[in-house]
Amino acid sequence: MANKIRGRGVIAGVALGRIRLAGQNIDGYLAKYQPEAVEVEVEKASDALIAVAEAMRERIVRLQEQKMMAQAAIIEAQRLMVQDPMMAENIAGKVAEIGNAPEGVMEAAESQARVFEDMQDDYFSARATDLRDVGKRIAKYILGVKEPEIGSGKVILCGQEVEPSVIAEIPTEKIAGVLLGSGSTTCHAVIIAKARAIPTIAGLGDKIDGIRNGDYVIMDGGRGDILVRPSQQEIDDYLARMRRQVELASRYQALRELPAKTKDGHRVNIMANIGTHMDVDTAIKTYGAEGVGLFRSEFLFMGHKDIPDEEEQFRAYRGAVEKCQGRPCIIRTMDIGGDKPLPYLHVPPENNPFLGWRAVRISLQRRDIFMPQLKAILRAGLYGDVSIMVPMIINVEELQQVRDMVEEAKVELAHEGQAYYDTVPIGVMVETPAAAIMSPILAKYADFFSIGTNDLIQYTLAVDRTNATISSLYDPFHPAVLRLVKNTIQSARDNDIWVGMCGEMASDPYAAILLVAMGIDEVSMSAPWIPRVKEMIRSVTLHDAKDALARVMKMEDGHVIRKYLRKRFPGNNL
Ligand code: PEP
Numbered sequence: 001m002a003n004k005i006r007g008r009g010v011i012a013g014v015a016l017g018r019i020r021l022a023g024q025n026i027d028g029y030l031a032k033y034q035p036e037a038v039e040v041e042v043e044k045a046s047d048a049l050i051a052v053a054e055a056m057r058e059r060i061v062r063l064q065e066q067k068m069m070a071q072a073a074i075i076e077a078q079r080l081m082v083q084d085p086m087m088a089e090n091i092a093g094k095v096a097e098i099g100n101a102p103e104g105v106m107e108a109a110e111s112q113a114r115v116f117e118d119m120q121d122d123y124f125s126a127r128a129t130d131l132r133d134v135g136k137r138i139a140k141y142i143l144g145v146k147e148p149e150i151g152s153g154k155v156i157l158c159g160q161e162v163e164p165s166v167i168a169e170i171p172t173e174k175i176a177g178v179l180l181g182s183g184s185t186t187c188h189a190v191i192i193a194k195a196r197a198i199p200t201i202a203g204l205g206d207k208i209d210g211i212r213n214g215d216y217v218i219m220d221g222g223r224g225d226i227l228v229r230p231s232q233q234e235i236d237d238y239l240a241r242m243r244r245q246v247e248l249a250s251r252y253q254a255l256r257e258l259p260a261k262t263k264d265g266h267r268v269n270i271m272a273n274i275g276t277h278m279d280v281d282t283a284i285k286t287y288g289a290e291g292v293g294l295f296r297s298e299f300l301f302m303g304h305k306d307i308p309d310e311e312e313q314f315r316a317y318r319g320a321v322e323k324c325q326g327r328p329c330i331i332r333t334m335d336i337g338g339d340k341p342l343p344y345l346h347v348p349p350e351n352n353p354f355l356g357w358r359a360v361r362i363s364l365q366r367r368d369i370f371m372p373q374l375k376a377i378l379r380a381g382l383y384g385d386v387s388i389m390v391p392m393i394i395n396v397e398e399l400q401q402v403r404d405m406v407e408e409a410k411v412e413l414a415h416e417g418q419a420y421y422d423t424v425p426i427g428v429m430v431e432t433p434a435a436a437i438m439s440p441i442l443a444k445y446a447d448f449f450s451i452g453t454n455d456l457i458q459y460t461l462a463v464d465r466t467n468a469t470i471s472s473l474y475d476p477f478h479p480a481v482l483r484l485v486k487n488t489i490q491s492a493r494d495n496d497i498w499v500g501m502c503g504e505m506a507s508d509p510y511a512a513i514l515l516v517a518m519g520i521d522e523v524s525m526s527a528p529w530i531p532r533v534k535e536m537i538r539s540v541t542l543h544d545a546k547d548a549l550a551r552v553m554k555m556e557d558g559h560v561i562r563k564y565l566r567k568r569f570p571g572n573n574l
């Protein structure tokens, strides 16, 4: 019998493969390294920076050619770190101080990483991992250490943290799965795995120490179960499940061109959430997205040392809009703050960042940031079906202020002789209980609603969305959440405006049944989730969905609701 361990299933799918421990130890190489004269060591470090940046550039081009845009963006962010003059200066200083190129590089990267880590925030921890990764890469170049070859079989990458460059370097077809000791689901390894749909389990902590390099492992990324050194019977069971998984994938492929329409002909739009314009093609061509329901524009701001200017933003928005080829593209204005801080904004420390200076609150006070963004979106409006969506609205006044600023942006563009689209719709992201409760009023001022349940749930239930300890309380099916969602949809219907959902709840097929019954127009989600939701919508009638909704709205508990829906709508093998 195999040794069984359990972590947190992050990306669904079963996989079988040999363990490849990530985070290659280079201590032995460092110990054997013979430094030369200090000037030679400094020069070696500086040459290594150039060579590694060039290797990364080539890697980025290859990834882009293979349409692996998320990985390309991550390696690009690392390349910017390698080319950062401050990084070069720190490295040169450290190497000159200790007279050893690889150790100097590692120490310089480590001290910069610690600064990020001390901020005690998921986003910055991910940057700290990147910095260490970059440092190690440069040191390996100097030491002449090569990544070990992967043999003919598939590997399951395993480590406390898997370095982004390691996972991005290995072709998708060679990675069966990822096992992580760390609990972060926003780290770059997870983002890459998600974009490639690689089964992933996180939060294994010390349990990872029981897994050795070369161990045979079966993992279930949905349940979080891992079998280390399985028996033949366990392998046979696994192979049977794999066959079912392959069948499911081909079923999903067949759904790509089909509409999200119930059996009795009620249709909703199904769109994708994206972080960069480079995600659009995969969303449409691979998963059948009918447009972009949420373009998280803040990623443009986060990959930078300073506020991206209007031109740069315009190019990114236009890129996404053009790739949508006439399909809708909803651009959310910058949603910085909360779990997405921005160092160059110098936000003073806050006790409750999620309740603090974030999103539209920053935009309305920082004209220097908001105006270029609005102007860039209005200009991109000439290239397709663009909408502006405003995050974290809590009252009518904020929306009106945004509208006023949009008008001012138009005046500025006209003075500058810049062409723009005059009637870009302006919608409210309903992600605070205030907005949901006030939706009958807000609907009179907004051109559309999109319900952001990721935040709406955390604010409604007072459950921090990033706190793993209380994650079982974070429940989209909690009756309070369902009531707010239903009210919001009803307000939109009453006022003849369009309403969608762009929070993760939309990617739950059972939630989708309820949303369709409530009268939602659109659901938007991470692209790989589209086929599952589409399949569920196509398997029910509107009549059935409405009947289920009526019953669910009388229930008192989220668990009971989920159980009821699973029982009533089986057969999807989800
Ligand atoms: C949301 O809050 O539901 C949402 C989609 O936005 P984000 O996850 O970026 O806060």
Ligand code: MG
Residues within 6 Å of the ligand: 391, 431, 452, 454, 455
């Ligand atoms: Mg949000």
